[in-house]
Amino acid sequence: MHFTEIPIPFFKMHGTGNDFVLFDCRSFPMSSSYALMEPSVVQVIAHRQLGVGCDQVIFMLPPKQENSLSHVRFFNTDGSESAACGNGARCVAWMLKQTHPDDSVCFSTNHDFLHANVLGSTNVEITMGKVIRSADAIPLSKPLSPNAIDVGIEGLPLGACGSIGNPHIVFFVDNIHNVPVKTLGPLVENHPLFLKRINVHFAEIQSPNFLKLRTWERGSGMTLSCGSGACVAAAIASELNLVTLPLTIHQSGGSVICSGLSDGTMTLTGPVSTIFKGGFHPEYLENLLNKNSAKKATLS
Incomplete structure (x- = not known):
């Protein structure tokens, strides 16, 4: 089994209508995080009928460097990865602030090291490079x-x-x-x-x-x-x-x-908004991974 947590928790958020499914994977086993980031799994998570539905899927991973609260990766609905996502990064900053004592938070992406300030209850300012x-x-x-x-x-x-x-x-x-x-x-x-x-x-x-x-x-x-x-x-x-x-x-x-x-x-x-918190049933995602593995084996 790739997934040990039942259910697999996520947050649905949006920044000015740009909507995201966020997974806080900082306490997940890395095998679970990598399984979630499989393109076929991302595609289903982002699908508006078969999954939750969103513009991008975001993974908050353990930090890779000093003064960072997380290393963050962004994935498009087709399963491809993007090095930057401004509205998604603002949602991440708001999420990190919920367990951080300061209004300022920092995190890394595959492109840059980002600094953000949470302004009041919903507004977020972030440096984009x-x-x-x-x-x-x-x-x-x-x-x-x-x-x-x-x-x-x-x-x-x-x-x-x-x-x-x-x-x-x-x-x-x-x-x-x-x-x-x-x-x-x-x-x-x-x-x-x-x-x-x-x-x-x-x-x-x-x-x-x-x-x-x-x-x-x-x-x-x-x-x-x-x-x-x-x-x-x-x-x-x-x-x-x-x-x-x-x-x-x-x-x-x-x-x-x-x-x-x-x-x-x-x-x-x-502004950013939290729409709801939910959980993915692990067997559903596990079946996707198994089908994908079988397909790859057939093609090879």
């Missing part, structure tokens, strides 16, 4: 200016790219509600120009301090909001002198505030 603007950071299949990405789709302007641990492309448009995100999103995400696929955003600037954003996330599809994407959109818009930081970014699930520190580090501030 710097937005890197280069073809290698995305990465692109050929050298192009990060501000002039032509994906060759009729009606789309040139896009602007940046990475904050995961890659993003932003298209600035006149009206985001006229954009067929469900059609264009997967076309851009899987365009051969992007070697590791890409998160896709459509941005509409309303004023120097207010921007609207719609998102198609790599590996998860259309979501109500994207924290890392908001930071990248804000950084790019600021670099192009289209807006002034701090910037309020409104998405379908709510609004966040993106600010820039003097060294170029982006911060993300917004």
Whole structure:
């Protein structure tokens, strides 16, 4: 048996509509944690009919370094892993605060070491790192200016790219509600120009301090909001002198505030909510693992 705890506890949370299933694995046997992170298991956990349903599945593992409360890993609904997730990281910070005496918490991810402040009962501010603007950071299949990405789709302007641990492309448009995100999103995400696929955003600037954003996330599809994407959109818009930081970014699930520190580090501030606490029956997940093992054996 991979799972010893009955049931396997989890929390369902969201940050501005970007929803997550969080497992606090800090006291789990590592074999159970690794079993939960199997792509086939993640896919079912994230499935809105067969599992709990979410945009990403998050695992809070034992810390790997000093001053860290946890090492955190993020997985998309297709089972692929993402090195960054802004709204998910804010939910993690809130969760860590519940058993930590200070309002400030720190934890590591596969991309960075993050610092967060829990502000009151629901708001969380987190440092997201710097937005890197280069073809290698995305990465692109050929050298192009990060501000002039032509994906060759009729009606789309040139896009602007940046990475904050995961890659993003932003298209600035006149009206985001006229954009067929469900059609264009997967076309851009899987365009051969992007070697590791890409998160896709459509941005509409309303004023120097207010921007609207719609998102198609790599590996998860259309979501109500994207924290890392908001930071990248804000950084790019600021670099192009289209807006002034701090910037309020409104998405379908709510609004966040993106600010820039003097060294170029982006911060993300917004609300989080706990929806419910639940438990997975271990036999259900165990059966998934057994079916997956049998399938692999048949293929080999």
